[in-house]
Amino acid sequence: MIYAFIKKGSFQDSVILMIISRKLSERPEVDQVSVMMGTPANKSMLDSTGFWHDDFASATPNDICVAVRTTQEVPGIMDLIREQLEKELNAIANASGSSSQLVKARRWESACQKLPQANLLLVSVAGEYAADVAREGLLADKNVMMFSDNVPLAQEVELKKLAQSRGLIVMGPDCGTAMIAGSPLAFANVLPKGDIGVIGASGTGIQEITSQIALHQQGISHAIGLGGRDLSADVGGISALTALEMLAGDDATQVITFVSKPPAAEVRQRIITAMQTLNKPVVALFLGSKPEQRREGNVWLATSLSDAARLAVLLAHVEQQRGLQPMVAGKTIHGLYAGGTLAAEAAMLLSASLGIPLSADHPDGVMLAQGGHRIVDLGDDSYTLGRPHPMIDPTTRTIEIEKLATQPEVGVLLLDVVLGYGACEDPAGAVVDAIAQLQAKRGTNAPLVTIATLTGTEQDPQGRSGQSEKLREAGIAVAETLEEAVLLAVSLTHQQAHTHHDVHYSLLDGVQVINAGLRSFALDLQSSNTPVVHYQWAPVAGGNARLASLLKQLR
Numbered sequence: 001m002i003y004a005f006i007k008k009g010s011f012q013d014s015v016i017l018m019i020i021s022r023k024l025s026e027r028p029e030v031d032q033v034s035v036m037m038g039t040p041a042n043k044s045m046l047d048s049t050g051f052w053h054d055d056f057a058s059a060t061p062n063d064i065c066v067a068v069r070t071t072q073e074v075p076g077i078m079d080l081i082r083e084q085l086e087k088e089l090n091a092i093a094n095a096s097g098s099s100s101q102l103v104k105a106r107r108w109e110s111a112c113q114k115l116p117q118a119n120l121l122l123v124s125v126a127g128e129y130a131a132d133v134a135r136e137g138l139l140a141d142k143n144v145m146m147f148s149d150n151v152p153l154a155q156e157v158e159l160k161k162l163a164q165s166r167g168l169i170v171m172g173p174d175c176g177t178a179m180i181a182g183s184p185l186a187f188a189n190v191l192p193k194g195d196i197g198v199i200g201a202s203g204t205g206i207q208e209i210t211s212q213i214a215l216h217q218q219g220i221s222h223a224i225g226l227g228g229r230d231l232s233a234d235v236g237g238i239s240a241l242t243a244l245e246m247l248a249g250d251d252a253t254q255v256i257t258f259v260s261k262p263p264a265a266e267v268r269q270r271i272i273t274a275m276q277t278l279n280k281p282v283v284a285l286f287l288g289s290k291p292e293q294r295r296e297g298n299v300w301l302a303t304s305l306s307d308a309a310r311l312a313v314l315l316a317h318v319e320q321q322r323g324l325q326p327m328v329a330g331k332t333i334h335g336l337y338a339g340g341t342l343a344a345e346a347a348m349l350l351s352a353s354l355g356i357p358l359s360a361d362h363p364d365g366v367m368l369a370q371g372g373h374r375i376v377d378l379g380d381d382s383y384t385l386g387r388p389h390p391m392i393d394p395t396t397r398t399i400e401i402e403k404l405a406t407q408p409e410v411g412v413l414l415l416d417v418v419l420g421y422g423a424c425e426d427p428a429g430a431v432v433d434a435i436a437q438l439q440a441k442r443g444t445n446a447p448l449v450t451i452a453t454l455t456g457t458e459q460d461p462q463g464r465s466g467q468s469e470k471l472r473e474a475g476i477a478v479a480e481t482l483e484e485a486v487l488l489a490v491s492l493t494h495q496q497a498h499t500h501h502d503v504h505y506s507l508l509d510g511v512q513v514i515n516a517g518l519r520s521f522a523l524d525l526q527s528s529n530t531p532v533v534h535y536q537w538a539p540v541a542g543g544n545a546r547l548a549s550l551l552k553q554l555r
Helices: 014-025 040-048 054-058 077-093 108-114 127-139 153-165 203-215 238-248 265-276 305-322 340-354 395-406 427-442 464-473 482-493 519-527 545-554
Strands: 002-007 032-037 064-069 120-123 143-146 177-180 183-186 193-201 220-225 255-260 282-286 299-301 332-337 366-370 373-377 410-418 449-455 477-479 513-516 532-535
Touching: 002 054, 002 077, 014 032, 014 077, 032 040, 040 064, 040 127, 064 077, 108 532, 120 127, 120 183, 127 143, 127 153, 143 153, 153 238, 177 203, 183 519, 193 203, 193 238, 193 305, 203 220, 203 255, 203 305, 220 238, 238 255, 238 265, 255 265, 255 305, 265 282, 265 299, 282 305, 305 477, 305 482, 332 340, 332 395, 332 482, 340 366, 340 373, 340 410, 340 482, 395 410, 395 427, 410 427, 410 482, 427 449, 427 464, 449 464, 449 482, 464 477, 477 482, 513 519, 519 532
Parallel strands: 120 143, 120 513, 193 220, 193 255, 255 282, 282 299, 332 373, 332 410, 410 449, 449 477, 513 532
Antiparallel strands: 002 064, 032 064, 177 183, 177 220, 366 373
């Protein structure tokens, strides 16, 4: 049995009504209660889910439709439900604390007047009205984030083209998350500030990658959502291209990470091509596709969310270190390793990065010798015959380092510092002394960047952190992994030419929001100290499309 009534002229957002529906459904007298605004879409849903009542035919989108399902007749149930509904609505209206301090506006013009510097409109109204609200924001030169779903595809394309023509971006529809200049938008996490920018056509993909980056002790500059359809053939990646341009020109972003659900093939290629013009490293994850190669120029192709996060952190480390070292473009890379396996991996990584072959055989421990680049295993028999292993006595490596004084073409020296029982009691100190003597002989006209990796733990007799600090104090870069060390070496010696993007989007300097729809989003922004006005939007003319159109023309 379905009982029904309409509460006239009381617009509420859908999430609040869903919560109220759940609370009313907990009453022992009822089977289930559905509370919805009287929009055409909601009326169809009431009908398809078995909650329809003929009284709802007259409801407007500004009216609340309440349907009560019971297994039998319940005298007085309507009065009980009306009473509890009023109590729940009054509790929301009279909410204390931060909600009472929230700046509110009932008209668009008033919202703009109350926050004249607003540069973003956050839209979470019903999908059938969302495009009109978004268009109003774009015409007022505000960027738009559309949390709303069920927006027709044609309207999405129209809005995104309008935004593109005005130097703005539309994030969405169905954009679940974004974090811009520290401001949480919709489903956002509290993230450390850093230099990795994230773009995503996948809300939870953005959240997972950014969370993984935070677990790796790195931070986020911005996270820009696109909506799930942006990389479809119909939309063509309009917002994705804008987001790439935004982060390319952003000084706070050093590494860009991109994630999307399976894109259209032609759009994927369009996005990759755009990425390759950027002057920053990019990690791209296209879920559902298996990249044929790991890297395409400055674009790294990830295979999973965790892999994308790991690559972003790795490249961020490289960029951070690169900013502390002199460029030695055109110079060669020389590696002197005490550990044989470490030398072999360094050679393989350098071979892959530069596209040069490994040595077929290894005379005198030479693992790679091509194009002036050279990686040597100093633990090879040719070096240890009649002499202690370099992990025990660093003299052999010191001698090899000294030889670089007459090789000004070498710009980067790669080294390992191996700790533990049986090893030299102060391997970092031996490296520091050798490098100091070398630099004195080479002089300032032949700079040499030294990059070291550490193998060992804090509990080793030498102590990992102490050894690391000793190297850093001497100006030696300490990389966390061999992969990081080799990437840093290559970035310092091989400067890539990319298009310089000097277009700056002021949105990235700080967000000021007009929030149309879910009040909880405005409260979250307020709690993060983001300037926000809650626009208490309701359908124009009670949702009468013909009357709304006439009113718009009269304006």
